[in-house]
Amino acid sequence: MRSRRSATTVRWIVPGIFVLAFLSVARAPLPVLAAASEQPSLVILSIVGTSDLHGAAFPRGGLGGLPLLAGYVNNLRAARAADGGAVLLVDSGDTFQGDIESNLSEGALIVNAYNAMGYTAESIGNHDFDFGSTDSPTARQMPGDLRGALKARAAQARYPFLAANLIDDGTGRPVEWPNVRPSVVVNAAGVKIGIVGVMTIDALRSTLAANVQGLRIAPLAPAIAAEASKLRAAGAEVVIVVSHAGGRCDRFDQPADLSSCESESEIFQVARSLPHGLVDGIAAGHSHGGLAHQVEGIGIIQPFSRGQSFGRVDLVFDRKTKRVARMQLFAPRGICAQQDPITENCVPTSASASANASADRSAAPVKYEGRVVTPDPAIVQAMAPARERVRRLQATTLGVSLDVPIRRAGDFGSPLGNLFAHALREAVPGADVAVINNAARGLRADLSDGPITFGRLYDVFPFDNRVVKVTLTGAELGRWLAIEIREGRRNELGISGVGMRATCLEGGIHIDLRRGVGQPIHDEDRLLVVTIGGPTLSGRVASAVPLGGAGPAENAPVVREVVEDWFRGLGHLANDQLDHATQRRLESADPQTVACVQALDLLRGQSLLEELDERW
Numbered sequence: 001m002r003s004r005r006s007a008t009t010v011r012w013i014v015p016g017i018f019v020l021a022f023l024s025v026a027r028a029p030l031p032v033l034a035a036a037s038e039q040p041s042l043v044i045l046s047i048v049g050t051s052d053l054h055g056a057a058f059p060r061g062g063l064g065g066l067p068l069l070a071g072y073v074n075n076l077r078a079a080r081a082a083d084g085g086a087v088l089l090v091d092s093g094d095t096f097q098g099d100i101e102s103n104l105s106e107g108a109l110i111v112n113a114y115n116a117m118g119y120t121a122e123s124i125g126n127h128d129f130d131f132g133s134t135d136s137p138t139a140r141q142m143p144g145d146l147r148g149a150l151k152a153r154a155a156q157a158r159y160p161f162l163a164a165n166l167i168d169d170g171t172g173r174p175v176e177w178p179n180v181r182p183s184v185v186v187n188a189a190g191v192k193i194g195i196v197g198v199m200t201i202d203a204l205r206s207t208l209a210a211n212v213q214g215l216r217i218a219p220l221a222p223a224i225a226a227e228a229s230k231l232r233a234a235g236a237e238v239v240i241v242v243s244h245a246g247g248r249c250d251r252f253d254q255p256a257d258l259s260s261c262e263s264e265s266e267i268f269q270v271a272r273s274l275p276h277g278l279v280d281g282i283a284a285g286h287s288h289g290g291l292a293h294q295v296e297g298i299g300i301i302q303p304f305s306r307g308q309s310f311g312r313v314d315l316v317f318d319r320k321t322k323r324v325a326r327m328q329l330f331a332p333r334g335i336c337a338q339q340d341p342i343t344e345n346c347v348p349t350s351a352s353a354s355a356n357a358s359a360d361r362s363a364a365p366v367k368y369e370g371r372v373v374t375p376d377p378a379i380v381q382a383m384a385p386a387r388e389r390v391r392r393l394q395a396t397t398l399g400v401s402l403d404v405p406i407r408r409a410g411d412f413g414s415p416l417g418n419l420f421a422h423a424l425r426e427a428v429p430g431a432d433v434a435v436i437n438n439a440a441r442g443l444r445a446d447l448s449d450g451p452i453t454f455g456r457l458y459d460v461f462p463f464d465n466r467v468v469k470v471t472l473t474g475a476e477l478g479r480w481l482a483i484e485i486r487e488g489r490r491n492e493l494g495i496s497g498v499g500m501r502a503t504c505l506e507g508g509i510h511i512d513l514r515r516g517v518g519q520p521i522h523d524e525d526r527l528l529v530v531t532i533g534g535p536t537l538s539g540r541v542a543s544a545v546p547l548g549g550a551g552p553a554e555n556a557p558v559v560r561e562v563v564e565d566w567f568r569g570l571g572h573l574a575n576d577q578l579d580h581a582t583q584r585r586l587e588s589a590d591p592q593t594v595a596c597v598q599a600l601d602l603l604r605g606q607s608l609l610e611e612l613d614e615r616w
């Protein structure tokens with residue numbers, strides 16, 4: 001890995017060392033000046049940007065994967081090494097939360113790979129707060145610092161995490177955590193390059209609120225301007241911004257033509273607000289869009305998301321004028337092993353495409369910078385230990401084996417939703433009712449038959465949402481459930497603690513609630529209701545607080561861990577208790593009600609099955 005980094009001629013200069021380096025040059029000027037005079041005037045600095053990887057370390061359908069991305073970067077580094085230039089590899093955040101290999105290692109597997117790939121810097125994204133506190137070896141949320149997992153990733157990285165506009169309320173200044181700082185200066189091919197990191201103004205509203213308490217986001221442009229000016233004053237000859245804020249364009253053939261772009265894109269507004277000539281390039285992210293455009297003389301790149309492509313801008317720096325003389329922007333480049341030899345477009349190799357089919361399309365090994373791109377085995381190796389730990393964790397059994405699968409969608413209620421609700425209600429002392437709405441969407445998979453492992457439970461609910469408690473009257477709970485049914489989500493309701501009967505009245509659906517065996521719940525009764533807390537990680541998790549009520553308490557249990565504990569505690573009574581947990585709560589003996597609910601489905605113009613089949 002050391003030789004890989006030195007080949008890029010990128011060298012670290014933290015501010016203190018920068019001064020020392022300058023002084024040592026002053027003490028021995030002659031050899032340095034002689035070497036400098038032999039250097040060509042123009043030098044190419046290739047900025048490669050990745051963003052919104054969301055844990056996608058491995059290829060899907062022949063697209064993406066960090067070992068293959070490293071292959072492209074290796075080819076580019078070889079080209080720059082040959083012409084005396086350098087490559088800077090930067091990531092614009094939302095790096096860790098997503099695929100299971102990354103999630104179950106809290107992103108450690110990705111940092112292992114990025115360290116081996118010789119990343120230069122990354123900016124922090126909103127979803128990089130999602131993991132909260134660090135996990136124990138069995139993937140338990142540990143009490144303590146709710147930013148512990150993010151800080152652990154920064155500490156693990158051999159490149160800095162940058163966040164110039166993430167302000168600590170306590171100090172009024174950008175956060176200073178180990179290896180997290182506003183900016184960094186690196187020396188690449190003898191050019192001093194300042195790099196500033198920022199995140200979107202909405203960052204703290206798009207993650208779990210508890211994890212970002214005591215933090216705020218400062219407006220991007222003034223934060224960049226202040227930091228970039230400081231870097232220029234300290235001798236930076238080029239300044240680039242790594243930004244977890246971005247934009248979206250559809251065409252990439254004319255960098256100056258913004259007609260295919262969302263004109264109000266956050267990063268365009270930032271670029272327009274910066275003093276002219278202060279910033280040379282921006283590696284953007286967050287919006288999952290693509291960019292290869294120039295705004296106010298700044299080259300902006302953005303590579304879509306999930307590691308399917310990378311962005312690139314070449315800054316041609318003139319050592320005589322100490323300015324960027326020109327730049328070349330490249331369209332987001334798909335990451336794949338095979339390409340169409342004529343169009344150079346990626347030819348994905350999916351499981352469904354037969355060997356014959358891809359042969360028909362005359363796919364050829366992909367080339368970049370004149371060489372065939374090959375996955376870098378060093379990156380596979382760097383991720384291997386964390387991947388093995390994840391596999392072992394996935395295979396851990398919870399002591400229960402299912403004779404039949406438990407499905408998300410049922411008929412008048414979700415069996416798997418009922419089970420989650422049951423486990424949540426049992427875990428909260430004094431809880432009367434637990435409700436999970438939208439369970440068929442919030443839960444990401446059915447629980448298939450066979451032994452239940454941690455990995456399979458994780459596939460059902462990969463999020464770290466916490467349990468939330470809310471007090472409702474019988475009337476409020478009934479109204480909420482009636483809305484769910486009227487909106488066509490009757491099969492997505494998970495309920496525990498009450499039985500209910502739906503009746504179709506002229507004014508709409510009416511819900512009668514009862515406890516246990518027939519004891520009615522009155523409109524004015526007050527009920528402690530337990531559910532899954534928002535805000536969501538994916539935007540699609542069941543967020544079941546009906547009245548915009550309280551969020552989860554900081555120390556509330558994590559939903560998945562509650563269900564895991566419930567399974568572990570089942571023991572030999574498993575079958576009885578499973579039946580009890582999943583059994584139907586909603587009865588409607590009245591055929592008229594069934595007809596009325598079905599008519600409502602038809603009125604909504606979409607059958608429930610279609611809705612469940614939607615990809616999300």
Ligand SMILES: [Zn+2]
Pocket residue numbers: 094125126127244286287
């Ligand atoms: Zn984001």
